[in-house]
Amino acid sequence: MASPAPDMAAPPYRIYQRVLDWLTAERLQLINISERINAVVRDSRIRNGLVHLQSLHTTTAVFLNEWQGALLDDMQTFLCGLVAQEHAWRHNDPEYSDCERKNADSHLRGMVMGQTLCLQVREGSVLLGTWQSIILAEFDGPRNRSIAVQVSGI
C-alpha cells in the first residue's frame, strides 16, 4: 500500500520565513488562504519539507476543509452554536475583566480550533487533498491579521 517515494538527501536544509497580512471584513469570517501560502512555498524554492502556519492572534484559527459556499455557512452555524456569544462569560464582565471587546466567544472558538497548522511540502508545493483548502477563520473582526509562514526542508 505504501507508494514508493525517494529517500532525499543531498541539498542543504534551509528555512524561509515570511509574515502575511489580511484585513478582515466581518466579525466571523472564513478566508481561503491556500493560494497565498502556496506562493510562499514556491518563492522559498524548498522542494520537500514542512510549511508551518501560525496565526499571531488568539481570536483566529487556521484549519483544513472544503471550500464550498453552503458548507462555509454550516461551519459558521456550527461554530456559533458551539460557543454562544451571549453567554455570561467572565471575560466580558467588567466586574472580572478589563476587556472591552466582549470577545470571550472569539477566544473560545480560537482555543478549540487552534491557531497553528503544519503541512507537508512535496515537489515544491503544499500538499493538499483534492478537497482540502487552507482556511483562516476570523472570530473577532474586522481586524488586521498576520500569519507567520515558515517553510523548512531541502
Added chain:
Amino acid sequence: MASPAPDMAAPPYRIYQRVLDWLTAERLQLINISERINAVVRDSRIRNGLVHLQSLHTTTAVFLNEWQGALLDDMQTFLCGLVAQEHAWRHNDPEYSDCERKNADSHLRGMVMGQTLCLQVREGSVLLGTWQSIILAEFDGPRNRSIAVQVSGI
C-alpha cells in the same frame, strides 16, 4: 526537572515520504494506525526528528488518545453529539449545494478534530506516551483513504 538529553549534530538532514492507504468499513470508524506509522519511521532510518501525518480527506481526522474499547464507544457518542447528522445543514440541501453525500456532519467533525498530526521521532521510533495511540477517524465511510507520512530529521 529537565532530563538531560544529547544535542545532536553530525548526520545530514533527510526526508522520507510515503502515502499509506486504508479501506474503511463504517460511516464512523476509529482505526489504530500506530503500528503502520511506526513501521514507516523505522523504514526511514531517521533516528531523531519529526513524523508528520496528513490525511488527504476533509471528512477524516487524525489524533492521539487511548485505544480502549469502551472509550472508543464514548468517542463516537461524543462526536455524534457534538455535530448532529440530522441537522438542517445547507451542505446537505439541494437548494444550496450539489453535494449528494449529505455529509455536512462529516466535514464539521473533520474540521473540529483536524486532519494533521505531527509527532516527535526519538531514537528511531515515534514518541508516544504509555496510553497514546495514533487514531485515524473515518467520518464518511466506507471509503478508500490515504494518509501522507513524512519523516524528517537526522
Added chain:
Amino acid sequence: MASPAPDMAAPPYRIYQRVLDWLTAERLQLINISERINAVVRDSRIRNGLVHLQSLHTTTAVFLNEWQGALLDDMQTFLCGLVAQEHAWRHNDPEYSDCERKNADSHLRGMVMGQTLCLQVREGSVLLGTWQSIILAEFDGPRNRSIAVQVSGI
C-alpha cells in the same frame, strides 16, 4: 504585504530534546508554560526552526490562547460544558471498562483539544503573538505530567 525576511542556509541542522515535568494540583487546571518552553529554546541555541511540544498523557492538552484570569475561568466553564463529567460514559462503567479513574470526560477533552503543539522559532525565541501564551491543560489531576520538547533547525 509579505514582509521581507532572510533566506537562511549555512549552519548545520540540529535537534535538541528535553522532557519537562509538572506536578499539577487540580482535576482541571490550566498552566502557563510559555517561559519554560522558551528557556528550552534558548538553551538549544537553535536560532530558527520549529519547537514541537508533545504531552505524553491522553488526559491533557496543549494549546495557545490569552492568559487572563477571567478568560481562564471561561475556558474551564466551556470545557466542562463541552464534555459533561457526569454523562453515562462506557469508559466509566465497570460493566464495559476496568478504568477506575472514571475519567472519560478527561479523555474526550484531551481528544478535542489535542496533545501536541508545533510553533516557530525565530531569532532564538518561540514565536508568540502579543496575546498568545502556551497553555498546558490538566484534565485529570492532580498528577505528575511530562511534556517532550524538541527544538529543530539551524
